[in-house]
Amino acid sequence: MRICVIAGLISVVAGAAWAEPINYKAAKGMMFKSKGAVVTLIPHPSVSEKDAKVLKQVGETQAYYGAIAMSPSEGLASPALVAATNHHSVESASAQAIEFCNDKRESGSKKCVVVAQIFPKKWKAKPVQFSAGATEAFGKEYRRIRGDKAFATAASTGDFGIGKGETAAAQAVENCAAKNGATDCEVTIAD
Incomplete structure (x- = not known):
C-alpha cells in the first residue's frame, strides 16, 4: 500500500514539474526546423497504393504537426477529406481532422479515420512540442x-x-x- 501511495505521489510531483514553463534555452533545444515535414501513412484497406502516394505528397507540403482524415467509404475525392495542420501534437491534429471530416461526410458513410500523420523532419519525441508556426514565431x-x-x-x-x-x-x-x-x-x- 505504501509503495502505491509513494509511486502516486512521485507521479503527481513529476507531472507538476513539467507543468511549469520552460525557459528560452530549454525551448530552443526542443525545437525542430519550422520548414519541412515528413508523413507517416497509417495503413487502411480503403487506401490504395496510388492514394498513399497522393497523401504523402500532399502531407509533405503541410505544416507539422498534422493529420489527414477521410471516410473510408468516400475516398480521397471527397469534401470530407480533411487535413488539420500546424498543431502542437499529432494527437490534437488527429482529433480535429476526425471531427471536421465526420462533420463533412455524407450521412450513411463510414466514420472517418486518420490515414496520415505529419511530423517535422528528423522528429523524435520531446517533452514539449511546438507547431511549425509557433516554432517560426519563437525564432523570429x-x-x-x-x-x-x-x-x-x-x-x-x-x-x-x-x-x-x-x-x-x-x-x-x-x-x-x-x-x-x-x-x-x-x-x-x-x-
Missing part, C-alpha cells in the same frame, strides 16, 4: 525580445501568443486565445 519574434517575456500555447489547436514586459504571461495567454478563441492557452515558455 520571441528570441529578439529583451527583458520579461512569455510564450503561450493551446494544446487543442496549435495557437500561440507572445507577451512582453511585466504582464508578459497574461499578454501571451490573451494573444493566444485571441487568434481562434482557444480556451486552453497556457504559458509554455517564460524568461
Whole structure:
C-alpha cells in the first residue's frame, strides 16, 4: 500500500514539474526546423497504393504537426477529406481532422479515420512540442525580445501568443486565445 501511495505521489510531483514553463534555452533545444515535414501513412484497406502516394505528397507540403482524415467509404475525392495542420501534437491534429471530416461526410458513410500523420523532419519525441508556426514565431519574434517575456500555447489547436514586459504571461495567454478563441492557452515558455 505504501509503495502505491509513494509511486502516486512521485507521479503527481513529476507531472507538476513539467507543468511549469520552460525557459528560452530549454525551448530552443526542443525545437525542430519550422520548414519541412515528413508523413507517416497509417495503413487502411480503403487506401490504395496510388492514394498513399497522393497523401504523402500532399502531407509533405503541410505544416507539422498534422493529420489527414477521410471516410473510408468516400475516398480521397471527397469534401470530407480533411487535413488539420500546424498543431502542437499529432494527437490534437488527429482529433480535429476526425471531427471536421465526420462533420463533412455524407450521412450513411463510414466514420472517418486518420490515414496520415505529419511530423517535422528528423522528429523524435520531446517533452514539449511546438507547431511549425509557433516554432517560426519563437525564432523570429520571441528570441529578439529583451527583458520579461512569455510564450503561450493551446494544446487543442496549435495557437500561440507572445507577451512582453511585466504582464508578459497574461499578454501571451490573451494573444493566444485571441487568434481562434482557444480556451486552453497556457504559458509554455517564460524568461
